[in-house]
Amino acid sequence: MHVLVLGATGYVGSRLVPRLLDAGHDVRVLARTPGKLAAHPWGERVDAVRGDARDPADVRRACEGVDAVVHLVHAMDGPGYADRDRTAAHALADGAAAAGVHRIVYLGGLQPEAGTRRVSQHLSSRREVGDILLAGPVPAAVLRAGIVVGTGSASFEMIRHLTETAMGGPLVLPLPDRAWNRIQPIAVDDVLYDLVGCLDLPAGVDRAFDVGGPDVHTYRSLMSEFAAEAGLLRPFPVPVPLSAPRLTARAVAALTPVGRGLAEPLVESMRHELVADPDDLAALDALIG
Known part of the structure; x- marks a missing residue:
């Protein structure tokens, strides 16, 4: 199969491209600066097309064939x-349809329960993108994932560095009350x-499919498990009411490699419980084996 990957140099994309190549697929990538692909081991094995994913003409051209x-x-x-x-x-929806593409696959984000008020902009945007692709003429599979666990993932790195910073401190650890919200992380390999x-x-x-790992956690329990694996002390956590995501994002940016611009939407989304629908997981497993 000939597969176009948009976002090939990102955290998931740079790991997906070699998987596709090893599976026997021909891979094309759209890149604003194709020369930078040489930094990746797979750079010379793909068909690189210069262009911007937001430019309809560039996307249409990349979708051809x-x-x-x-x-x-x-x-x-x-x-x-x-x-x-x-x-x-x-x-993408328009360019793929015009070029005769048969399938679109999109990686979005888990969503709060239906009827939730004030859904974070980050999660609302992920849902909107999925809805746009599902409304187009090309069949789309929208995978909605929570925290992707793996070295280099922004959400995981945020939790890892905060844990390493905090767990070596006092015996009582104040945490935002949203750290007790339920989440369902998924391994990057999955x-x-x-x-x-x-x-x-x-x-x-x-259609859309929720995807997640086998276990439901809270942000607090995920930090605690990481601390145990890393051999760090696990102080007693105390919930602290907090409704200042921008202030929290500044603290996250100061304590982790995650910049404030990325930390703010991630922190904002922490106010939601994000758990996969088990019926979706079963349906996807049945379809892809």
Whole structure:
């Protein structure tokens, strides 16, 4: 299969491309600066097309002759990221249809329960992109994942560095009360498996699937488990009411490698409980084996 990957140099994309190549797929990537692909071990094994994922003409050209597109573009690089992601989604939906693409696969984010008020902009944007692709004429598989566990993942690195900083401190550890919200992380290898598997879905499958690992945690319990694995002390956590995501994001940026522009939407999303629908997990497993 000839597969176009948008967002190939990101955390998930740079790991997905070699999986696709090793599985025998021909891979094309859209890059604003194709020369930078040489920094990746797979750089010379892909068909690189110069262009911007938000430019309809560039996307249409990149889609020509491909069977499927994996969309991994998540802006989140400053104010207006939701507008940029919306533009990229429309460019893909239109370009893929015009070029005769058979399948779109998109990695989005788990969503709060239906009826939740004031959904974070980060999660709202992920849902909007999925909805745009599902509304288009090309069948789409939208995978909605929570925290992706793996070295280099922004959410995981935020938790890891905060744990390493905090767990060596006092015996009583104040944590934002939202750290007790339930989450369902997923290993990066499982995300890659699901993305590759979705390329072979039956043509009529056009829907979203929640994906997650086997265990439901809280942010607090995830920090505690990491501390145990790292041999760090585990002080007694105390919930502290907190409704200042910007202030928290500044603290996260100061204590971790995650910049404030990325930390703020991640912290804002922590106010939601994000658990996968088990029926979705079963349905996807049945379809991709």
